Amino acid sequence: MAEANNLATQNSTTPSHSxxxxxxxxxxxxxxxxxxxxxRVEEWIEDPLYQHQGFWFIERRLEAVLWFQSxxxxxxxxxxxxxxxxxxxxxxxxxxxxxxxxxxxxxxxNPLLTxxxxxxxxxxxxxxxxxxxxxxxxNISHPRVFATHIPYQLLxxxxxxxxxxxxxxxxxxxxxxxxxxxxxxxSSRRESLGPLSLEEAFEWFCNxxxxxxxxWNHLLGYWNESLTRPRNxxxxxxxxxxxxxxxxxxxxxxxLGCPFSLEEGRQGVIEEIVRLCSFExxxxxxxxxxxxxxxxxxxxxxxxxxxxxDWMNYLTPPMVKRLDQLMREKxxxxxxxxxxxxxxxxK
Ligand code: PAP
Numbered sequence: 001m002a003e004a005n006n007l008a009t010q011n012s013t014t015p016s017h018s019x020x021x022x023x024x025x026x027x028x029x030x031x032x033x034x035x036x037x038x039x040r041v042e043e044w045i046e047d048p049l050y051q052h053q054g055f056w057f058i059e060r061r062l063e064a065v066l067w068f069q070s071x072x073x074x075x076x077x078x079x080x081x082x083x084x085x086x087x088x089x090x091x092x093x094x095x096x097x098x099x100x101x102x103x104x105x106x107x108x109x110n111p112l113l114t115x116x117x118x119x120x121x122x123x124x125x126x127x128x129x130x131x132x133x134x135x136x137x138x139n140i141s142h143p144r145v146f147a148t149h150i151p152y153q154l155l156x157x158x159x160x161x162x163x164x165x166x167x168x169x170x171x172x173x174x175x176x177x178x179x180x181x182x183x184x185x186x187s188s189r190r191e192s193l194g195p196l197s198l199e200e201a202f203e204w205f206c207n208x209x210x211x212x213x214x215x216w217n218h219l220l221g222y223w224n225e226s227l228t229r230p231r232n233x234x235x236x237x238x239x240x241x242x243x244x245x246x247x248x249x250x251x252x253x254x255x256l257g258c259p260f261s262l263e264e265g266r267q268g269v270i271e272e273i274v275r276l277c278s279f280e281x282x283x284x285x286x287x288x289x290x291x292x293x294x295x296x297x298x299x300x301x302x303x304x305x306x307x308x309x310d311w312m313n314y315l316t317p318p319m320v321k322r323l324d325q326l327m328r329e330k331x332x333x334x335x336x337x338x339x340x341x342x343x344x345x346x347k
Pocket of ligand 1: 083084085086087088089090091175178179180182277278279280282302303304305306307310
């Protein structure tokens, strides 16, 4: 993280505030005080980022992360969907929700038609543990489906030691970066700061300073675990979902222990789920056109283009070269690479 720290120091243009000033609870302040020094950086998005256990967190979300880490108890049947922001979280949530609940709801009265996928599959750190040290999870039916952007390395030990299933969805770094940059600039909180330039955002990304990042360490945590415990951690790629969603949805159902039956295959259940969760279908629902899915972020900002390769419209050749070189360095020896995943042409 040395490079991130350097950049953070150089870019800390506004004075640092104490945890009290940013409104963290007493308990959270104590945790702050007892943890190693963190670097605070400004301006990536609307809020400062804090480094915590080697990863970057939005300051006002840190409390929820700490409460989740200390208090969440996994059940063996739990399903956890993990992503870096802008990797296809909304899509994955809707696919898994529809798959797991396929005998409970018909396609005409599916909750996905009237609720944003983020409402149906709550984030630990952006919803359940926000302002709530001990959320009541007892009324959630099993299998419980949760989501998180928190890196594998920081999940609670009870989760790592349980038999729960984790699905990780990654997206190639070029498109993830471009999607994040657009998203940040659409946030209402960014209005007072003015738009974040592509060049500046790129600098932050390459230095690992993004919410829940660095990008590469986030991927590596889940990737390595998927190799060690393939029955518990499934590693998926956005690009593979785009290329053949039917096969990938079968893979998801198999992994979750609820494979599609021959009869379901004949009835076209898989295709119905794919259709319900498609970009076009979700984007055109009234519930996803209006309102905010979290304060400051409009639901429609979750459905921008939904393609592979939009980076081609923004990144310069030197940027591409630098990012590729960086990925090769950071992911070397891991077996994880992206060559071949960038060039799928937008469909
Ligand atoms: P989050 O992590 O903040 O919840 P997330 O859903 O991962 O956001 O990111 C949104 C991206 O997924 C957008 O990508 P884009 O900016 O490149 O367009 C969005 O378009 C894409 N997306 C959302 N829903 C779908 C879908 N059903 N199918 C494919 N892509 C989708």
